[in-house]
Amino acid sequence: MPRENDAATVTVRTATVRYWAGARAAAGVESDVVRGCATVADAVATVDALHPDLAPVTAVSTLLLDGRATHRDQPLPEGSVLEVLPPFAGG
Template sequence: MPGGPKGGAVTVRYWAAARAAAGVDSDVVTGCATVGDVVAAATALRPELAPVAAVSSLLLDGRSAQRDAAVPDGAVVEVLPPFAGG
């Protein structure tokens, strides 16, 4: 994955269907410059996550983020699949 200046660790947290697809609550990835790079690294680790990640909303340190958003070292990216409700 393309690296930021330091390529520091980023925690990726999975919620609901993303957690079920990944089989774990979270992963740590390194060398990612953008949120999209983080998602690509996570799906490289856990290919079964790819279809869910493709339609998920993403949070960067608790705020909604686009895939081109820069990721600082030590950040947390959360993968939130669409939720059904009523």
């Protein structure tokens, strides 16, 4: 029987990161799927590495986790959706 720490029992978390407005333009895609990220900060670091032009945008963006504002130290649940909402002007 595998123990909790055995590789066979480790679950790799998967989450979707969606980009809006300037974040979408910086990433060049509408969304990414990230794997193995334990926190929101891990997911942001992963997408920043995938899309280097995105890093300055994520640094100032509001982040929503499953539709609610979140902090970067928040755990990233399996199957969740993280949205990157950059600041924007409008009227």
